[in-house]
Amino acid sequence: MKLNDIYKAAVAFGMKMDPRGEADPKQELKDEKKKYDSLSPKDKKLYDTERLTNPYSDSRIIYDNGSTVKSVLVGIDMEVPELLLADRLAQKGEKIDAVIAHHPSGMGYARLDDVMHMQADIFHKFGVPISAAEDMTSKRAKEVGEKLMAANHYRPYNAAKLLNIPIMNLHTPCDNCVATYLQKRFDKEKPGRISSVMDMLMEEKEYEEYAKRGVPPVILNGDRSRKVKKIFVDMTGGTEGAKDIYRRLVDSGVDTVVGMHFSPEHKKALQEARINAVIAGHISSDALGVNIMLDEIEKKLGKLKIYEASGFIRVTRRARKK
Secondary structure (H helix, E strand, O other), X not given: OEHHHHHHHHHHHHHHOOOOOOHHHHHHHHHHHHHHHOOOHHHHHHOOHHHHOOOOOOOEEEEOOOOEOOEEEEEOOOOHHHHHHHHHHHHOOOOOOEEEEOOOOOHHHHOHHHXXXXXXXXXXXOOOOHHHHXXXXXXXXXXXXXXXXXOOOOHHHHXXXXXXXXXXXXXXXXXXXXXXXXXXXXXXXXXOEHHHHHHHHHOOHHHHHHHHOOOOOEEEEXXXXXXXXXXXXXXXXXXXXXXXXXXXXHHOOOOEEEEOOOOHHHHHHHHHHOOEEEEOOHHHXXXXXXXXXXXXXXXXXXXXXEEEOOOOXXXXXXXXXX
């Protein structure tokens, strides 16, 4: 398979696993095509044409030399040190055809704030009026975008090109996987108390392993005896959304939020909203999403030899195509 085959399969599955429903990202692509067609020739030269086929601006092929991919080094943060690791492994006889990162760099990092707008539709799905959801999300996305402007986005790209190592990142498509997977589990099994939510998380190998490593799921607000009626899994859409959204979620009946991580400001907002909050874990949740994605890629395209790096642990949940 080629790196581009993996990229296309991942984007397609990310759309299928989108918490908003597959119709929303498909409509975004149609809208983007209309926007592109209306641009002047001058503006089209600067346009990121990947947006016509990929609705997730934070996921991109960073560098590709067109080689066949049979073995991959997979990790959560794959930057210059990890590219040097891939090169060193190759020197020792472990052939690495490509690197797959979760967190973005290059164009994906520069455009991280664009994907945050999907959060508004997710909040609306949980009962928040779309006008309020869009207003709060737009303000937060602008804040994130301004913070990202000063970053050195293309360091991994430059290193990958010099070392001639193909690299891509899959951020929101994988986050969609973990968000939808856990949301479906909670909706189906209906845990009655926070203790049951914690037990369900620990049934997933990624959370169990990270608990052994000293980073278990924790209760940020509330306690194990608190009752649970409506859970919102907040794990996709670029990065943390507007902290003011929690009051709106409470008004719509949500009593428990399960997320990867929460900033001190978000913790304060959760406490003020009097909503239960569980931190499932950042890297463990990322690993879960990447694993679900890799299962799909191997199902569709065939088996890969996977090397674990940068916090990633491989857990297989389905039989792979041989």
